Amino acid sequence: MCLAIPGKIERIENIEGGDPLSRMGKINFGGILKEASLAYVPDAQVGDYVIVHVGFALSKVDEEEAHKVFDYLKEIGELGELEEAEEAAQTKETPR
């Protein structure tokens, strides 16, 4: 039940009268379109990614923050690779 997944807002249904609590959207989950309430993400726009749980978008995915963390993860990865490359280089150069 707790599974919440990110999807992209394809369309926002403009509710007449403009009550923000009744804002609905069509969300694209890897090709599957589903309806979700956008009541709790009043500033989310078409094209934004939102995390959806039991029919409600709970938060907007912050692209910039996502990038920062991912770059950091990759950095750790590259550091590891570098160490490995150095180790490999050293073993090669060791005269037998």
Place this chain on the structure above:
Amino acid sequence: MKYLDEYRDGELAQRLAQELRRITTRPWTLMEVCGGQTHAIVKFGLDALLPEGVRLIHGPGCPVCVTPLEIIDQALVLAARPGVLFASFGDMLRVPGSTTDLLSVKAQGGDVRIVYSPLDAVRLAEQNPDREVVFFGVGFETTAPATAMAVFQAEQKGLKNFSLLVSHVLVPPAIEALMASPDCRVQGFLAAGHVCAVVGYEEYVPLAAKYRVPIVVTGFEPLDILHGILMTVKQLEEGRCEVENQYVRAVKREGNLPAQDLVRRVFSVVPRKWRGLGEIPQSGLGLAAKYAPFDAEKKFGLGTIRVEEPADCLSGRVLQGQIRPHECPAFGTRCTPEHPLGATMVSSEGACAAYYRYRRHSHEQPAATTAAVS
């Protein structure tokens, strides 16, 4: 899928694990609170990547698992009642009550419907004016805003045939109860990212300070979880106990304010019993006085049912991390997902079911590696 696939990269997972091994000098015991994380850890074999001595305990973070027997029994009574249309999330249907489960009630003619969202239940009430629609409102802070909206809309629409059997629970009080227990061995917590997406993580700050444990708000994908573990161990190795946020792409410090606002309007905080853990003060949500007419318990005069949890199910000890699922004598023999004795064997987020599904014979160490991370 964007924001999913890249967080399952096996190569990067190995690198993170390597970094974790590099900084770890001592054994540490961490708890992941959320069942969604438990599921991912067991499914992807993340625990097999951890340095020796770093141990994960699977916490009580599965709402299906902690819904008390009494409430399940009330649900069964309601669902069997003529004229009632009982709407529930699918994973509650096989949770064993004291005698039967919702699925059997349905098979015997009870009108039990599976809904994806609480709003579907409101729609059912509109479409079936001659029936009493009861929605089974269970779940953590993540689900409460959706249930709150259902009640709010039902009230606005003037629906008289909609009500709620409510057993919502709150995570931080349960974590505090675990920390306060004298035999708590947990040294650091991975807090559930989506709960924090709603309520933020301010509430954890005093807990981290009082019990001197690091708490790291963590996402659900393999890389998120490994990153969360890395951040927690780093704090422990450096002697820090702070609240940090790994899941910055989805969680803000203050959480989701409009969602908190509606939850506060519709619900009030109440003491709540947790299956396997007993009653925890201020750990649940019940309907606020203004919405009392939507309370199924009052509407149908259910009264309190008193029941004992079956003694041969050790799920309470599993939920507190005192034993691992396969250490329960009933595991995989008298208790399987097809015939669960306890709720932790029902939901895919329950620790017993996750162990059964992904490592049937595992009395030994998990054999999986990130090769499984696809």
